[in-house]
Amino acid sequence: MGHFFFFIVGTILGSFLNVCIHRLPRGESLLFPASHCPYCGQRLKWRDLVPLLSYIILRGSCRHCQKLISRRYPLLELVMGLLLPTLYFTLPPVDFFPATAVTALVLVATCTDLKEGIIPDAVVLPALGMGILYSALFPPNTLWESVAGALLGGGVLTTIALLSRGGMGGGDIKLMAALGAWLGLGRVPLILFLSFLGGGMGALGLLFLGIKGRRDTVAFAPYIAAAVIVSLFWERQLLAWYFRLWY
Ligand SMILES: [Zn+2]
Secondary structure (H helix, E strand, C coil), X not given: CHHHXXXXXXXXXXXXXXXXXXXXXXXXXXXCCCCECCCCCCECCHXXXXXXXXXXXXXXXXXXXXXXXXXXXHHHHHHHHHHHHHHHHHCCHHHHHHHHHHHHHHHHHHHHHHHHCCCCHHHHHHHHHHHHHHHHXXXXXXXXXXXXXXXXXXXXXXXXHHHHXXXXXXXXXXXXXXXXXXXXXXXXXXXXXXXXXXXXXXXXXXXXXXXXXXXXXXXXXXXHHHHHHHHHHHHHHHHHHHHHHHC
């Protein structure tokens, strides 16, 4: 029962994240106008907005103009529906809220980065501010751990951006700072390490498969997202393995 409840809440959260992904890169408000079809502009009623179910019932197209609805909508609803109960039932209670916030953040950033090549300030700056505020008020982090995490995450990526002259975007820097703000200083090094490891392997893979050329820019947010999710679930095992390797 508990799993099902968190699954439903997850799909609703996923549905909200889809709205963020569609509207925030365009500078639109999240509240107004009400949900409408991006093609024909018809206002959508609640029965067209039920997570997962509406997509299945409408067979993936708009009720009014029959244009195809992006598969991202049901996919993200399903992903959040599966991740939310997993986070709730595997993490210590104190980590649940920050973990949910960063999961939502990295999924939105991944989608806007892949779709539009940007991570909007309207996503990362509020996330940074809320991460610091949350840490100042609630455990497991303190205000200082949060600010130090933001500075370390943002600082390392700023250094790389300067050294590589544009290899890293401003959106990636602010995203990493926001993650540091939510997760605290202690968790930033592993996330940085895993993102670079994944990003390096991913870039080589894309180059090798001929999908990207050597001068093409590659979205980095998906690797940050993968690093965050891996470190949320397997941080302890990875660190234990790492230390066993050296000592
Ligand atoms: Zn339509």
